[in-house]
Amino acid sequence: MTILHEACQRGDLDFVRNFLSRPDADVNARDAEEGLTPLLAATEHLPMVQFLCQQGANVMPTDNFGRTFLHIATYRGHAPVIEWLLEGYKQQQHPGDDSSSSHNKSCRGNPWAECIDQANETALHYAAYRGNLQIAHYLIELGQVDILARNRLGKTALTLARQAEELPLVSYLNSLILLSNACKCQENDLLKRLLQAGVFAKFRFGRNGDQLIHGVCQDGNLEGARILHKYGDKVDWDIPSGSGKTPLHYAARMGRDQVVRWLCEQGVAVDRPCPVGSSAFVISVLVGHVDVAKVLLQFGADVNYRDSSGVTPIHQFSWLVRKDAYLWSVFCWTMERPCNGIVEDGYPFIQRVVLDI
Structure with missing residues (x-):
């Protein structure tokens, strides 16, 4: 480890400031042993991290083991650093927020929580190793981490927390998985009781990065959708899944006309495109769900909507015929x-x- 990395690791801000003032200094220099950058070495010192970001440090480097800043900071348990860095990403999800600061410029568009190391482990796995409930809460409630992700040995964060006998974290993760299973099995009474008990409902799970709202709409569970709306702490019914599809896209694809009507009554964006450029109306026409198409037209869907290829619903319909x-x-x-x-x-x-x- 170089003298620069050692200074960052111990939080010696004066030394680092003087060192980086040299014309030949590299704020992203790597050490030969682990491939750490100064930022990766500074994960326990918030003022140092802030200064390095102001100097243009790359916030998405990985070391020789594939670990990101978030992996290392999570393992070391420094929550303020994690919250500060992820806040820059979080603010980019809200157009009205100020993105002019060096903080936001450094963090723009970087979903650290989805990154995996060489063992296929996310930051949530690292939080489970350490039993750090506070950081696990933050990662999950940010909405960018899959609670069911498995490492190369097939272990989830819950499995690791159980092995480490970290009971508070085990209890928290169990409650989320129980809520997910209640939605999947349409056990709406259990779903209601869990939400009334304060179980967090906006976590993501599975390869597509779905939330519970995507599952209930795809399954046509209208009662479950209403329960989530009433007890789910300001659920956003327009939020896309990890694959970019909203609950309306899922419901339209599966022909859930009652759920589609209910979503439209909640004021969702009817003509919002999915990643391939198709609106819910185009999807319903392509799949052949006439009842869904009628509902969407009643709520103002554009009958001449063009997808990213310039194709309109009438083209889709003619191809079906x-x-x-x-x-x-x-x-x-x-x-x-x-x-x-x-x-x-x-x-x-x-x-x-x-x-x-």
Whole structure:
């Protein structure tokens, strides 16, 4: 470890300030042993972290073991540093927040909580090793960590907390998983009791980064949706999953017309696009859920909505009616130049096909 890294590790701000004032100093220099940058070495000292970010330190480096700043800070248990750094990412999710500070510029668009090390472990796994309930709370309530993520040995954070006999953390994670299972099994009485007891409802789980609201809407559990709305502490029904789909997209895809109507009554954005550019109305037309399409039109869905490819619902509908036309359009798109060449060369059969279309 270099003298710069050692100074960052012990929080010697005066030394680091003088050292980095040199023209040849590198704020992102790595040590030879573990691949630590000054920022990774400073995870226990908030003033040092703030200063390094002001100097343009990279907030997303990994060491030789794939550990990010968040992994190391979580393992060392320094909650103020974690909260300060993640707040910069959190503020970027709200357009009205000030993003001009060096803090926000350094942290822009970096979901640390989703990062994994070489053992496939998230920061939540590290919190479980240490039994740090405060940091686990913060990571989960930020909404950017999968509580069911497994490391290379197939262990979740709950498994690690049990092995370490960290009972408060075990109890907390158990309550979240019980809430998730209540939604999945549509045990709405249990769901209500858990929410009334104050169990946090806006955590993410699974590969798609879903919240509970995405699951109840996909499953058509209207009563569960109403319970979450009433007891779930200001649930945002427009929030996208990790795959970018809102509860309305899930409900439209599965033909849950009653849930779609209820969501529209809550004022969700009817024409909000999913990652491929399709609105809920386009999705309902493509899948063939007429009842859902009717409901969406009643609430102002754009019948001429164009997705990212410029395709409108009428195109989608025509492709459903005449699949041969759709297949031909795909064929022409992929084989345009070869077909043009064949037609120009005077092959009569191909010419007749093109004229017939």
